[in-house]
Amino acid sequence: MLQNYSEDTIRTLDWKEHIRRRPGMYIGKLGDGNFADDGIYVLIKEVMDNSIDEYMMGFGKKIKIDLDEKRLAIRDYGRGVPLGKVIDVASKMNTGAKYDSKVFKKSVGLNGVGIKAVNALSSRFVIQAFRDGQTKKVVFSEGELVEESPVEPTKESNGTFVEFLPDESIFGEYAFKEEYISSLLRNYTYLNAGLAIHFNGEVYRSENGLLDLLDEQMTETGLYKIISLKDDDLEVAVTHCDQYGEEYYTFVNGQHTTQGGTHLIAFREAYVKTIREFFNKNFDVADIRSGIVAAVSIKIEEPVFESQTKTKLGSKDMSPGGTSVRNYVLDFVKGKLDNFLHKNQEIAEIIHKKILESEKERKAISGIQKLARERAKKVSLHNKKLRDCRIHFDSNHERKMETSIFLTEGDSASGSITKARDVGTQAVFSLKGKPLNTYGLTRKVVYENEEFNLLQAALNIEEGLETLRYNKVIIATDADVDGMHIRLLLLTFFLQFFPELVKNGHLYILQTPLFRVRNKKESFYCYNDQERYEAMKKLGKNAEITRFKGLGEISPDEFTHFINRDIRLEPVKMKKEDAFKDVLDFYMGKNTPDRQNFIIDNLVVDEEML
Incomplete structure (x- = not known):
């Protein structure tokens, strides 16, 4: 029965109720802390942005952060919130000093929302201001004021202290991962040379800005020393590596714009134009930027981001002028x-040589590329390998961050996932058997091999990550020897030809249960022997135990749990110290005797399979 649409059905939510009912509008997706883009890390960023803005305006060279399980506290040494406005800045929407460009010229938090969202989404939120020998402290719960202290004298230095405990009724059984917080803090130091951030006893500091960022992030040695260019409002660091693809790290007013925007588009255009004019040759864009690794940081007085989470710059004008x-x-x-x-x-000559090498390879495969593109275009309308979803990452849809594609082996596994998936945001790409080992091969194989060509077309990454159609690319193979081999072959493919996909945090491994332990009343799905043991203790000796040998053995009804709310994903990460090329060379190269000896020395017999 339809409800009457009348004056009684129209409601106005107060600020905190609106945030709690629609948190995605303010912090993106929620999450429980397993992924770097989960909302609990956005809460940290919203508080940190205010402290960083103080530093950028010349106040306070130190920020102290303490993490105690689920409670996080941030203390800066800036000017401190004016004591008469402590309650307002934490609980009144559209309240803040950043509307006054004389006070905060180039800040990130311009809409007066961020810290209010942290307040509304925390079961406990404390803010205390220290200013000119006086202090005031207020405590909130779910946005409601529960305690207000009078203004009191203090001997502490000026600044602001914020402590918050994210609300488990919103975020569930969350947990902060120090590695994600550490990455966030390092970015702040790269962009604010000289700033010291103290996190749980460790001090983060950068003296060389974006130079340090690239040096930390590059997994290969640059072909030449990093070029550093800067003025008061723009800093660029750039080099080339012996790799495919393009790799960028972009920032606006200290905000990591993971999806780029106007400033990145402008840099890529400017770089190509400058190189062409310097060498006085009309080199192809792809050849000029092949293997480039760059970081761009710009300061703008009134940036306009495409969402509250500020991951993409939409500004077209900057002040002054x-x-x-x-x-x-x-x-x-x-x-x-x-x-x-x-x-x-000498650096110009290295860049010139890199361009010519890229041009030579591109021309060698141009004919194959054309045929491969035509072939991919023909099958795109009825590609049996791809069961697509409705929403894509390269769109402006509010759920684009949820988009994912599962790379599965065989029809049975893809069939189960296809029936269980969310058709709005989850796509499935079915592989036929084991892919080709691409280690040591050139980009030519991506076009010659039909399966890789179709996969590249499905992801839409031939020209770079700007057109990537899915936020998460998930390798979903069986947890047996063949499945592990296919997983390694796919990892080799992406690391060889699309390392930027991995470095930007888009590649994941799907964890699926090995066992089901159940009785007539309950079922437990176990991902390892310890979980199986715990389930057997709960259900007793008469429990039925099923070992899943492949994804195809898991029914669609069961699969729904494993790829939606309770999905377990392991991110594929690349760090400088990982030496992934050496690892690939050992496992996927031609050192057969060494590998054989390694297998023999580390062979483990599964007694259950005997």
Whole structure:
């Protein structure tokens, strides 16, 4: 029965109720802390942004952060919130000093929402201001004021203290991962040279800015020393590595814009234009940028982001002067990079050689590329390998961060996942048997091999990650020897030809249960022997135990749990110290005797399979 649409059905939510009912509008997806883009890390960022803004304005060179299980406290040494406005800044929407560009010229938090969202989504939220020998403290719960202290004298230095405990009724059984917090804090130090961030006894500091960022992030040695270009409002660091693809780290006013935006588009255009003019040759765009690794940080007075989570810059103008971001970046790069190359001819020669090598390889496979693209285009309308979803990552849809594609082996596994998936955000790509081992091969194989060509087309990453159609690319293979081999073959493919997909945190491994332990009343799905043991203790000796040998043995009804709310994903990460090329060479290269000896020395017999 339809409800009457009348005046009685119209409701106005107060600020905290609106945030609690629609948290995604303010912090993106929720999550329980297993992934770097989960909402609990956005809460940290919203508080940190205010402290960083103080530093950028010249107040306070230290920020102290303490994590105690689920409670997080941040203390800066800036000017401190004015004591008469402590309650307002934490609980009144559209309240803040950042509307006044004289006070905060180039800050991230411009809409007066961030810290209020943290307050509303925390079961306990404390804010205390220290200002000119006086202090005031207030305590909230779920956005409701529960305690207010009077203004009191203090001997502590100026600044602001914020403590919050995310609400488990919103985030569930969450847990902070120190590695994600550490990554977030390191980015802050790279962008604010000289700032010291103290996190649980460890001090993070950078003296060389974006140079340190690239040095930390690159998994391969650069072909030449990192080029560093900077002025008051724009900093660029760039080099090339002997790898495929393009790799960028972009920031606006200290905010990591993971999806780029106007400033990245402008830099890529400016770099190509400058290189062409310097060598006086109309090189192909792909050849100029092949293997590039760059970081771009820009400061803008009134940035306009495409969402509250500020992952993509949408600004077209910057103050003062009304100069467009595009023109500003073009003029900066053209002037500074051209000047650098004239003064450093040996680096210019290395860049020239890299371009010519890329051009030679591209021309060698141009004919194959054309045929492969035509073939992929023909099958795209009725590609039996791909069961697509309705929403894609390269769209403006509010659920685009939830998009994923499962890479499965065989029809039985893909069939179960296809029936269990969310058709709005989850796609399935079915592999036929084991893919080709691509280690040591050139980009040519991506086009010659029909399966890889179709996979590349499905992901839409031939020209780069800007058009990536799924936020998460999930390898979903059986937990047996063959499944592990297929997983390794796919990892080899992505690391060889699309390392930026891995470095930008888009590649995952699906964890599926090995056992089902059940009786007539309950069922437990166990991912390891310890979980199986615990389930057997709960259900007793008469419990039925099923070992899943493949994904195809799991029914669609059961699979629903494993790929939706209770999904377990293991992110594939690349760090400088991982030496992934050496690992690939050992496992996927031609060192057969060494590998055989390793297998023999580490062979484990599964007694249950005997």
